[in-house]
Amino acid sequence: MAPPLSQQITRWLGDWRQGDNRARDELFAVVHPQLRQIAARYLQHERADHTLEPNALVNELWVRLMGTEPLAFNDRAHFFAVAAKIMRRVLVSQAVARQCDKRGGSAVLVSLDEALGAADRSIDFVLLDEALYKLASFDERKSRIIELRFFGGLTMEETAEVLHISPATVGRDWTLAKAWLYAALTTPVQ
Numbered sequence: 001m002a003p004p005l006s007q008q009i010t011r012w013l014g015d016w017r018q019g020d021n022r023a024r025d026e027l028f029a030v031v032h033p034q035l036r037q038i039a040a041r042y043l044q045h046e047r048a049d050h051t052l053e054p055n056a057l058v059n060e061l062w063v064r065l066m067g068t069e070p071l072a073f074n075d076r077a078h079f080f081a082v083a084a085k086i087m088r089r090v091l092v093s094q095a096v097a098r099q100c101d102k103r104g105g106s107a108v109l110v111s112l113d114e115a116l117g118a119a120d121r122s123i124d125f126v127l128l129d130e131a132l133y134k135l136a137s138f139d140e141r142k143s144r145i146i147e148l149r150f151f152g153g154l155t156m157e158e159t160a161e162v163l164h165i166s167p168a169t170v171g172r173d174w175t176l177a178k179a180w181l182y183a184a185l186t187t188p189v190q
Helices: 005-017 021-043 054-066 076-102 112-117 125-138 140-151 156-163 167-186
Strands: none
Touching (some): 005 021, 005 076, 021 076, 076 156, 125 140, 140 156, 156 167
């Protein structure tokens, strides 16, 4: 009997760290559809003429993972948490470059709730990234929860597992972090 997929992913991650390229390739084949879903969710909130497509974002993630020594992933949830962080960095880098090209760009400021539900507006990933860094400066856990849930697409339970806290704590922090981000992203700069 084959082990559950999450256990198999954990096994492939460990084998990859030990230098098994076959395990790395099998891992990529299995997680690619999930990574593509995460990327598609991010990009549905981007402007229509965005240069990255979901597959390109996943490929950029994979290139960055391949360019480093294999990381010590604890399990599937940890892998997706790291993947989310890297995707966030890719999107922020692209947004910064775009804003530099346009001397400020034309990004639209939206709340996290709007970003999660609206497909016809752009997320200003630079402002979101700055807000998350500010949140992390006084509450690292809430910032990580936003990153894992919004960018990583992890469930409450998976987020709790990565952070070694209860799902109830994740739920409370998720609610408070979204409220804080909403205020941070909608308050006019003075």
